[in-house]
Amino acid sequence: MTYCPRPKTRQEAMQWIDWNRGLYQTHGYGLWLLTNADGDFVGDCGLTPQVVDGVTELEVGYHVLPALQGRGYATEAAAASRDFARTVLGATRLIAIIHPDNRPSQRVAEKIGLRPDKRATVHGGRDAVIYAATLAPL
Ligand SMILES: CC(C)(COP(=O)(O)OP(=O)(O)OC[C@H]1O[C@@H](n2cnc3c(N)ncnc32)[C@H](O)[C@@H]1OP(=O)(O)O)[C@@H](O)C(=O)NCCC(=O)NCCS
Numbered sequence: 001m002t003y004c005p006r007p008k009t010r011q012e013a014m015q016w017i018d019w020n021r022g023l024y025q026t027h028g029y030g031l032w033l034l035t036n037a038d039g040d041f042v043g044d045c046g047l048t049p050q051v052v053d054g055v056t057e058l059e060v061g062y063h064v065l066p067a068l069q070g071r072g073y074a075t076e077a078a079a080a081s082r083d084f085a086r087t088v089l090g091a092t093r094l095i096a097i098i099h100p101d102n103r104p105s106q107r108v109a110e111k112i113g114l115r116p117d118k119r120a121t122v123h124g125g126r127d128a129v130i131y132a133a134t135l136a137p138l
Contacts, residue, residue: 003102003105005126020048023048023049027049028088028089029046029047029048029084029089030046030048031045031046031047031048031061032044032045032046032081034062034064034073036068041065042064042065042068042073043062043063043064043065043068043073043074043077044062044063045060045062045074045077045078045080045081046060046061046081047059047060047081047084047085047089048061050095050097050122052095052097052120053120057093057095058085058089058091058093058094058095059094059095059097060078060081060082060085060095060096060109060114061096062074062078062105062108074104074108075108075111075112078108078109078111078112079112082112082113082133082135085135086135086136086137091135092134092135092137093132093134093135094114094132094133094135095114095117095130095131096108096109096114096130096131096132097120097122097123097128097129097130097131098128098129098130098131099126099127099128100119100127100128106131110131112133114131114132114133115131115132115133116129117130117131117132118130118132
């Protein structure tokens with residue numbers, strides 16, 4: 001939670017789940033459940049539309065349980081999400097909205113090919129670095 005303003009309330013968590021279920025139906029993607037090979041809960045990772053500087057962009061996002069961080073889960077899942085964006089959705093640009101001090105998240109973005117693109121103010125006033133990559137069409 002270091003780079004989040006505060007934990008979600010239960011109602012906000014329910015809205016987050018509803019938002020993702022809606023995205024699955026309307027867009028065919030969202031933040032997906034992340035599990036390991038044994039089926040144990042690891043976190044979430046996936047794709048969401050996000051408005052940055054007035055433009056709707058496709059963002060890859062990821063969250064991994066603290067006890068399971070540093071094992072490559074986020075990198076593996078984010079790379080799979082990037083590949084889904086390119087091959088299934090035909091997306092040509094992918095971004096990640098990242099707190100300027102969130103090095104683990106920046107490393108995940110870098111390792112799947114994203115690079116710092118610009119600074120932006122997002123989510124009602126938070127400063128962020130926008131990592132981005134052009135996805136080559138297949
Ligand atoms: C960002 C996050 C998802 C990374 O998950 P992860 O499964 O630990 O990531 P990986 O194991 O794939 O590691 C990716 C890189 O981050 C580095 N990293 C992981 N934890 C780190 C830490 N606590 N401090 C510094 N670097 C860290 C890894 O070493 C690796 O970089 P490297 O190849 O240079 O060594 C995880 O830290 C997290 O859930 N953070 C809280 C939620 C969050 O900030 N999400 C992103 C919002 S933009």
